[in-house]
Amino acid sequence: MTHMSYVDLESGKVQVEVFTQTDAALAQLREQYAVVPDFATNDGYEEGKKALKTVTTYRTKLEKERKRIKAPYLDAGKIIDAEAKRITDALVEIETPIAEAKRVVDDREKRMKEERIAKLQQRIDGIRAFVGRARGAQSVAVAALIEEVDEIDTQGEFYELTDDAVRAQRDVLDELGDIYSDRLRQEEGERARRIAEQEAAAQREEHAIEKRIDAIRMTPAALFGKPAAEIRQALERMEHTWPATSQFGDRAHESEDAHEQAMTQMTAMLNQAEQWEQSQAKAAQEARQDADTEAQALVARATSVDSQIAGGPERAHLVVEQSNNAADEKATVSEEHHEQGAIPVALLDDLTAWSDDWEVSNEVLTDLIDTIAPYFE
Secondary structure (H helix, E strand, C coil): CCCCCCEECCCCEECCHHHHHHHHHHHHHHHHCCCCCCCCCHHHHHHHHHHHHHHHHHHHHHHHHHHHHHHHHHHHHHHHHHHHHHHHHHHHHHHHHHHHHHHHHHHHHHHHHHHHHHHHHHHHHHHHHHHHHHCCCCHHHHHHHHHHHHCCCCCCCCHHHHHHHHHHHHHHHHHHHHHHHHHHHHHHHHHHHHHHHHHHHHHHHHHHHHHHHHHHHHCCHHHCCCCHHHHHHHHHHHHCCCCCHHHCHHHHHHHHHHHHHHHHHHHHHHHHHHHHHHHHHHHHHHHHHHHHHHHHHHHHHHHHCHHHCCCCCCCEEEEEECCCCCCCCCCEEEEEEECCECCCHHHHHHHHHHHHHHCCCHHHHHHHHHHHHHHHC
Protein backbone atom coordinates (compact mmCIF):
# COMPACT_ATOMS: atom_id res chain seq x y z
CA MET A 1 0.00 0.00 0.00
CA THR A 2 1.37 3.42 -0.97
CA HIS A 3 2.12 5.73 1.92
CA MET A 4 0.82 9.21 1.08
CA SER A 5 3.31 11.44 2.86
CA TYR A 6 3.56 14.16 0.27
CA VAL A 7 0.25 15.95 0.92
CA ASP A 8 -0.76 17.70 4.11
CA LEU A 9 -4.59 17.81 3.82
CA GLU A 10 -5.03 20.05 6.83
CA SER A 11 -2.63 22.78 5.65
CA GLY A 12 -3.30 22.24 1.96
CA LYS A 13 0.45 22.06 1.17
CA VAL A 14 2.56 19.56 -0.80
CA GLN A 15 6.05 18.49 0.32
CA VAL A 16 7.84 17.57 -2.97
CA GLU A 17 11.47 18.44 -3.64
CA VAL A 18 11.04 19.28 -7.31
CA PHE A 19 8.07 21.53 -6.48
CA THR A 20 10.18 23.29 -3.82
CA GLN A 21 13.22 23.75 -6.11
CA THR A 22 11.14 25.03 -9.00
CA ASP A 23 9.21 27.42 -6.76
CA ALA A 24 12.50 28.78 -5.42
CA ALA A 25 13.82 29.33 -8.95
CA LEU A 26 10.79 31.37 -10.04
CA ALA A 27 12.09 34.66 -8.66
CA GLN A 28 15.44 34.26 -10.41
CA LEU A 29 13.79 33.20 -13.69
CA ARG A 30 11.43 36.21 -13.63
CA GLU A 31 14.35 38.55 -13.11
CA GLN A 32 16.59 36.80 -15.65
CA TYR A 33 14.02 36.72 -18.39
CA ALA A 34 12.13 39.91 -17.59
CA VAL A 35 13.09 41.11 -21.06
CA VAL A 36 12.39 38.71 -23.92
CA PRO A 37 15.53 38.19 -26.05
CA ASP A 38 15.51 39.73 -29.51
CA PHE A 39 15.16 36.71 -31.77
CA ALA A 40 15.73 38.95 -34.81
CA THR A 41 19.49 39.01 -34.06
CA ASN A 42 21.82 36.02 -34.01
CA ASP A 43 22.96 36.59 -30.43
CA GLY A 44 19.43 37.27 -29.31
CA TYR A 45 18.20 34.17 -31.05
CA GLU A 46 20.84 31.95 -29.34
CA GLU A 47 20.17 33.57 -26.00
CA GLY A 48 16.45 33.06 -26.46
CA LYS A 49 16.88 29.35 -27.28
CA LYS A 50 18.86 28.83 -24.06
CA ALA A 51 16.20 30.71 -22.03
CA LEU A 52 13.40 28.67 -23.53
CA LYS A 53 15.25 25.40 -22.85
CA THR A 54 15.88 26.37 -19.24
CA VAL A 55 12.26 27.29 -18.51
CA THR A 56 10.93 24.24 -20.41
CA THR A 57 13.19 21.91 -18.42
CA TYR A 58 11.80 23.21 -15.15
CA ARG A 59 8.25 22.75 -16.44
CA THR A 60 8.65 19.19 -17.80
CA LYS A 61 10.39 18.00 -14.63
CA LEU A 62 7.57 19.51 -12.58
CA GLU A 63 4.90 17.80 -14.72
CA LYS A 64 6.66 14.42 -14.57
CA GLU A 65 6.96 14.56 -10.81
CA ARG A 66 3.30 15.66 -10.50
CA LYS A 67 2.11 12.59 -12.34
CA ARG A 68 4.37 10.31 -10.30
CA ILE A 69 3.17 11.70 -7.00
CA LYS A 70 -0.50 11.78 -8.06
CA ALA A 71 -0.63 8.17 -9.31
CA PRO A 72 -1.09 6.59 -5.85
CA TYR A 73 -3.80 9.04 -5.07
CA LEU A 74 -5.66 8.14 -8.29
CA ASP A 75 -5.36 4.45 -7.53
CA ALA A 76 -6.68 5.05 -4.04
CA GLY A 77 -9.60 6.98 -5.47
CA LYS A 78 -10.46 4.11 -7.75
CA ILE A 79 -10.33 1.67 -4.84
CA ILE A 80 -12.49 3.97 -2.78
CA ASP A 81 -14.99 4.39 -5.62
CA ALA A 82 -15.22 0.64 -6.23
CA GLU A 83 -15.79 -0.17 -2.58
CA ALA A 84 -18.32 2.59 -2.23
CA LYS A 85 -20.15 1.31 -5.29
CA ARG A 86 -20.31 -2.22 -3.92
CA ILE A 87 -21.78 -1.05 -0.67
CA THR A 88 -24.09 1.41 -2.45
CA ASP A 89 -25.45 -1.33 -4.71
CA ALA A 90 -26.25 -3.42 -1.68
CA LEU A 91 -27.99 -0.49 -0.03
CA VAL A 92 -29.94 0.29 -3.22
CA GLU A 93 -31.09 -3.32 -3.37
CA ILE A 94 -32.58 -2.92 0.09
CA GLU A 95 -33.81 0.63 -0.54
CA THR A 96 -35.52 0.06 -3.89
CA PRO A 97 -38.63 -1.86 -2.78
CA ILE A 98 -39.08 0.50 0.16
CA ALA A 99 -38.72 3.55 -2.08
CA GLU A 100 -41.04 2.00 -4.68
CA ALA A 101 -43.73 1.41 -2.10
CA LYS A 102 -43.37 4.99 -0.92
CA ARG A 103 -43.37 6.31 -4.50
CA VAL A 104 -46.65 4.53 -5.22
CA VAL A 105 -48.30 6.24 -2.29
CA ASP A 106 -46.63 9.58 -3.01
CA ASP A 107 -47.61 9.42 -6.67
CA ARG A 108 -51.19 8.62 -5.76
CA GLU A 109 -51.28 11.52 -3.33
CA LYS A 110 -49.65 13.80 -5.88
CA ARG A 111 -52.09 12.71 -8.59
CA MET A 112 -55.06 13.20 -6.27
CA LYS A 113 -53.76 16.60 -5.28
CA GLU A 114 -53.19 17.57 -8.91
CA GLU A 115 -56.67 16.37 -9.81
CA ARG A 116 -58.14 18.30 -6.89
CA ILE A 117 -56.17 21.40 -7.87
CA ALA A 118 -57.28 20.95 -11.49
CA LYS A 119 -60.92 20.74 -10.43
CA LEU A 120 -60.51 23.80 -8.23
CA GLN A 121 -58.83 25.60 -11.12
CA GLN A 122 -61.72 24.62 -13.38
CA ARG A 123 -64.12 26.13 -10.87
CA ILE A 124 -62.03 29.31 -10.81
CA ASP A 125 -62.02 29.33 -14.62
CA GLY A 126 -65.78 28.86 -14.42
CA ILE A 127 -66.01 31.97 -12.25
CA ARG A 128 -64.03 33.95 -14.82
CA ALA A 129 -66.21 32.53 -17.61
CA PHE A 130 -69.16 34.48 -16.20
CA VAL A 131 -67.75 37.55 -17.94
CA GLY A 132 -68.04 35.87 -21.34
CA ARG A 133 -71.58 34.75 -20.54
CA ALA A 134 -72.51 38.34 -19.76
CA ARG A 135 -71.33 39.67 -23.13
CA GLY A 136 -74.36 40.57 -25.24
CA ALA A 137 -76.84 39.57 -22.49
CA GLN A 138 -79.69 41.76 -21.33
CA SER A 139 -79.31 43.72 -18.09
CA VAL A 140 -81.71 41.37 -16.28
CA ALA A 141 -79.57 38.37 -17.21
CA VAL A 142 -76.36 40.19 -16.19
CA ALA A 143 -77.91 41.03 -12.81
CA ALA A 144 -78.71 37.33 -12.31
CA LEU A 145 -75.10 36.41 -13.14
CA ILE A 146 -73.81 38.96 -10.61
CA GLU A 147 -76.00 37.42 -7.93
CA GLU A 148 -74.83 33.92 -8.85
CA VAL A 149 -71.13 34.85 -8.67
CA ASP A 150 -71.61 36.70 -5.40
CA GLU A 151 -73.10 33.58 -3.79
CA ILE A 152 -70.00 31.43 -4.52
CA ASP A 153 -68.18 30.50 -1.26
CA THR A 154 -64.59 31.26 -2.23
CA GLN A 155 -63.38 31.23 1.39
CA GLY A 156 -64.30 27.67 2.34
CA GLU A 157 -64.41 25.60 -0.84
CA PHE A 158 -61.16 26.24 -2.69
CA TYR A 159 -58.50 25.12 -0.14
CA GLU A 160 -55.04 25.66 -1.65
CA LEU A 161 -56.48 27.99 -4.31
CA THR A 162 -58.53 30.12 -1.95
CA ASP A 163 -56.54 33.27 -2.74
CA ASP A 164 -56.92 32.69 -6.50
CA ALA A 165 -60.67 32.08 -6.10
CA VAL A 166 -61.19 35.21 -4.01
CA ARG A 167 -59.24 37.30 -6.51
CA ALA A 168 -61.17 35.83 -9.47
CA GLN A 169 -64.51 36.45 -7.77
CA ARG A 170 -63.60 40.07 -7.02
CA ASP A 171 -62.35 40.74 -10.56
CA VAL A 172 -65.39 39.12 -12.17
CA LEU A 173 -67.83 41.07 -9.99
CA ASP A 174 -66.09 44.30 -10.99
CA GLU A 175 -66.30 43.45 -14.69
CA LEU A 176 -69.91 42.28 -14.45
CA GLY A 177 -70.80 45.54 -12.69
CA ASP A 178 -69.31 47.52 -15.57
CA ILE A 179 -71.10 45.37 -18.13
CA TYR A 180 -74.39 45.78 -16.23
CA SER A 181 -74.04 49.58 -16.19
CA ASP A 182 -73.14 49.72 -19.88
CA ARG A 183 -76.01 47.41 -20.77
CA LEU A 184 -78.49 49.54 -18.81
CA ARG A 185 -77.38 52.62 -20.75
CA GLN A 186 -77.64 50.78 -24.05
CA GLU A 187 -81.09 49.40 -23.26
CA GLU A 188 -82.30 52.81 -22.19
CA GLY A 189 -81.02 54.28 -25.46
CA GLU A 190 -82.58 51.45 -27.47
CA ARG A 191 -85.85 51.84 -25.61
CA ALA A 192 -85.88 55.60 -26.29
CA ARG A 193 -85.03 54.96 -29.95
CA ARG A 194 -87.82 52.38 -30.31
CA ILE A 195 -90.31 54.75 -28.68
CA ALA A 196 -89.24 57.55 -31.01
CA GLU A 197 -89.50 55.25 -34.03
CA GLN A 198 -92.91 54.01 -32.94
CA GLU A 199 -94.14 57.57 -32.40
CA ALA A 200 -92.77 58.63 -35.78
CA ALA A 201 -94.36 55.60 -37.45
CA ALA A 202 -97.64 56.32 -35.68
CA GLN A 203 -97.49 59.93 -36.87
CA ARG A 204 -96.74 58.83 -40.42
CA GLU A 205 -99.58 56.32 -40.32
CA GLU A 206 -101.93 58.91 -38.82
CA HIS A 207 -100.95 61.35 -41.55
CA ALA A 208 -101.49 58.66 -44.21
CA ILE A 209 -104.91 57.79 -42.74
CA GLU A 210 -105.81 61.49 -42.64
CA LYS A 211 -104.86 61.80 -46.32
CA ARG A 212 -106.95 58.73 -47.20
CA ILE A 213 -109.98 60.13 -45.35
CA ASP A 214 -109.45 63.57 -46.95
CA ALA A 215 -109.26 61.88 -50.35
CA ILE A 216 -112.65 60.27 -49.68
CA ARG A 217 -114.11 63.57 -48.51
CA MET A 218 -112.72 65.47 -51.52
CA THR A 219 -114.09 63.00 -54.08
CA PRO A 220 -117.32 65.00 -54.58
CA ALA A 221 -115.39 68.28 -54.99
CA ALA A 222 -113.54 66.85 -58.00
CA LEU A 223 -116.90 66.20 -59.70
CA PHE A 224 -118.29 69.75 -59.53
CA GLY A 225 -119.37 70.83 -62.99
CA LYS A 226 -118.94 67.33 -64.44
CA PRO A 227 -121.62 65.70 -66.59
CA ALA A 228 -124.18 63.48 -64.89
CA ALA A 229 -122.79 60.37 -66.63
CA GLU A 230 -119.32 60.94 -65.15
CA ILE A 231 -120.79 61.56 -61.68
CA ARG A 232 -122.86 58.38 -62.00
CA GLN A 233 -119.78 56.29 -62.88
CA ALA A 234 -117.83 57.70 -59.91
CA LEU A 235 -120.78 57.00 -57.61
CA GLU A 236 -121.05 53.41 -58.82
CA ARG A 237 -117.31 52.87 -58.23
CA MET A 238 -117.60 54.24 -54.70
CA GLU A 239 -120.63 52.04 -53.97
CA HIS A 240 -118.52 48.94 -54.75
CA THR A 241 -115.35 50.16 -52.99
CA TRP A 242 -115.75 50.51 -49.25
CA PRO A 243 -112.78 51.57 -47.06
CA ALA A 244 -110.71 48.63 -45.80
CA THR A 245 -110.45 48.55 -42.01
CA SER A 246 -106.73 47.66 -42.22
CA GLN A 247 -106.01 50.98 -43.94
CA PHE A 248 -107.68 53.17 -41.32
CA GLY A 249 -107.03 51.46 -37.97
CA ASP A 250 -109.04 52.92 -35.13
CA ARG A 251 -110.44 55.56 -37.52
CA ALA A 252 -112.29 52.99 -39.62
CA HIS A 253 -115.68 54.33 -38.49
CA GLU A 254 -114.60 57.83 -39.47
CA SER A 255 -113.57 56.63 -42.93
CA GLU A 256 -116.93 54.85 -43.32
CA ASP A 257 -118.76 58.01 -42.27
CA ALA A 258 -116.73 60.05 -44.77
CA HIS A 259 -117.50 57.44 -47.43
CA GLU A 260 -121.23 57.61 -46.72
CA GLN A 261 -121.19 61.42 -46.67
CA ALA A 262 -119.29 61.51 -49.98
CA MET A 263 -121.84 59.12 -51.54
CA THR A 264 -124.70 61.29 -50.19
CA GLN A 265 -123.11 64.41 -51.68
CA MET A 266 -122.42 62.66 -54.97
CA THR A 267 -126.02 61.38 -55.11
CA ALA A 268 -127.27 64.93 -54.56
CA MET A 269 -124.82 66.19 -57.20
CA LEU A 270 -126.04 63.53 -59.62
CA ASN A 271 -129.66 64.55 -59.07
CA GLN A 272 -128.79 68.22 -59.55
CA ALA A 273 -126.74 67.47 -62.67
CA GLU A 274 -129.52 65.37 -64.17
CA GLN A 275 -132.12 68.06 -63.36
CA TRP A 276 -129.89 70.77 -64.81
CA GLU A 277 -129.20 68.76 -67.97
CA GLN A 278 -132.93 68.07 -68.34
CA SER A 279 -133.75 71.74 -67.85
CA GLN A 280 -131.07 72.72 -70.33
CA ALA A 281 -132.42 70.29 -72.89
CA LYS A 282 -135.95 71.58 -72.32
CA ALA A 283 -134.77 75.21 -72.55
CA ALA A 284 -132.88 74.48 -75.74
CA GLN A 285 -135.96 72.86 -77.25
CA GLU A 286 -138.13 75.80 -76.24
CA ALA A 287 -135.53 78.19 -77.60
CA ARG A 288 -135.56 76.39 -80.94
CA GLN A 289 -139.35 76.57 -81.02
CA ASP A 290 -139.32 80.29 -80.14
CA ALA A 291 -136.65 80.89 -82.74
CA ASP A 292 -138.76 79.23 -85.42
CA THR A 293 -141.79 81.32 -84.40
CA GLU A 294 -139.75 84.50 -84.37
CA ALA A 295 -138.24 83.67 -87.74
CA GLN A 296 -141.69 83.20 -89.21
CA ALA A 297 -142.71 86.54 -87.74
CA LEU A 298 -139.72 88.25 -89.22
CA VAL A 299 -140.42 86.74 -92.63
CA ALA A 300 -143.98 88.00 -92.39
CA ARG A 301 -142.75 91.44 -91.45
CA ALA A 302 -140.28 91.46 -94.31
CA THR A 303 -143.08 90.66 -96.69
CA SER A 304 -145.21 93.45 -95.27
CA VAL A 305 -142.58 96.07 -95.81
CA ASP A 306 -141.96 94.97 -99.39
CA SER A 307 -144.45 97.49 -100.63
CA GLN A 308 -142.66 100.27 -98.81
CA ILE A 309 -139.46 99.83 -100.72
CA ALA A 310 -139.15 102.34 -103.56
CA GLY A 311 -137.05 101.86 -106.63
CA GLY A 312 -136.93 98.03 -106.32
CA PRO A 313 -135.60 95.80 -103.63
CA GLU A 314 -132.04 96.15 -102.51
CA ARG A 315 -129.66 93.26 -101.80
CA ALA A 316 -128.08 93.23 -98.41
CA HIS A 317 -124.76 91.58 -97.74
CA LEU A 318 -124.24 90.49 -94.14
CA VAL A 319 -120.82 90.28 -92.59
CA VAL A 320 -120.75 88.02 -89.52
CA GLU A 321 -118.07 88.48 -86.95
CA GLN A 322 -117.33 85.85 -84.21
CA SER A 323 -115.71 86.45 -80.85
CA ASN A 324 -112.65 84.48 -79.81
CA ASN A 325 -114.45 82.65 -77.02
CA ALA A 326 -116.54 79.78 -78.47
CA ALA A 327 -118.64 79.44 -75.28
CA ASP A 328 -119.77 83.11 -75.49
CA GLU A 329 -120.15 83.22 -79.26
CA LYS A 330 -122.30 86.16 -80.34
CA ALA A 331 -123.24 86.99 -83.91
CA THR A 332 -123.13 90.61 -85.06
CA VAL A 333 -124.34 91.85 -88.40
CA SER A 334 -122.90 94.84 -90.27
CA GLU A 335 -124.53 96.42 -93.29
CA GLU A 336 -122.75 96.62 -96.55
CA HIS A 337 -124.71 98.43 -99.27
CA HIS A 338 -124.50 97.52 -102.93
CA GLU A 339 -125.40 99.92 -105.73
CA GLN A 340 -128.73 98.08 -106.28
CA GLY A 341 -130.07 98.54 -102.67
CA ALA A 342 -130.19 96.59 -99.29
CA ILE A 343 -132.47 95.10 -96.53
CA PRO A 344 -133.88 97.92 -94.38
CA VAL A 345 -131.58 98.94 -91.51
CA ALA A 346 -134.37 98.64 -88.95
CA LEU A 347 -134.94 95.03 -89.94
CA LEU A 348 -131.21 94.25 -89.64
CA ASP A 349 -131.14 95.77 -86.15
CA ASP A 350 -134.10 93.59 -85.11
CA LEU A 351 -132.38 90.49 -86.48
CA THR A 352 -129.13 91.29 -84.62
CA ALA A 353 -130.88 91.95 -81.31
CA TRP A 354 -132.95 88.80 -81.66
CA SER A 355 -129.84 86.62 -82.37
CA ASP A 356 -128.04 88.08 -79.30
CA ASP A 357 -131.00 87.45 -76.99
CA TRP A 358 -131.50 83.86 -78.05
CA GLU A 359 -127.84 83.05 -78.74
CA VAL A 360 -128.65 82.06 -82.30
CA SER A 361 -125.70 80.64 -84.15
CA ASN A 362 -124.17 82.24 -87.22
CA GLU A 363 -125.45 79.41 -89.41
CA VAL A 364 -129.09 79.95 -88.31
CA LEU A 365 -128.77 83.72 -88.75
CA THR A 366 -127.28 83.23 -92.22
CA ASP A 367 -130.11 80.90 -93.21
CA LEU A 368 -132.63 83.48 -91.99
CA ILE A 369 -130.96 86.25 -94.02
CA ASP A 370 -130.98 84.03 -97.08
CA THR A 371 -134.71 83.42 -96.54
CA ILE A 372 -135.54 87.13 -96.27
CA ALA A 373 -133.22 88.43 -98.98
CA PRO A 374 -135.32 87.43 -102.01
CA TYR A 375 -138.10 89.71 -100.82
CA PHE A 376 -135.87 92.73 -101.31
CA GLU A 377 -134.68 91.95 -104.84
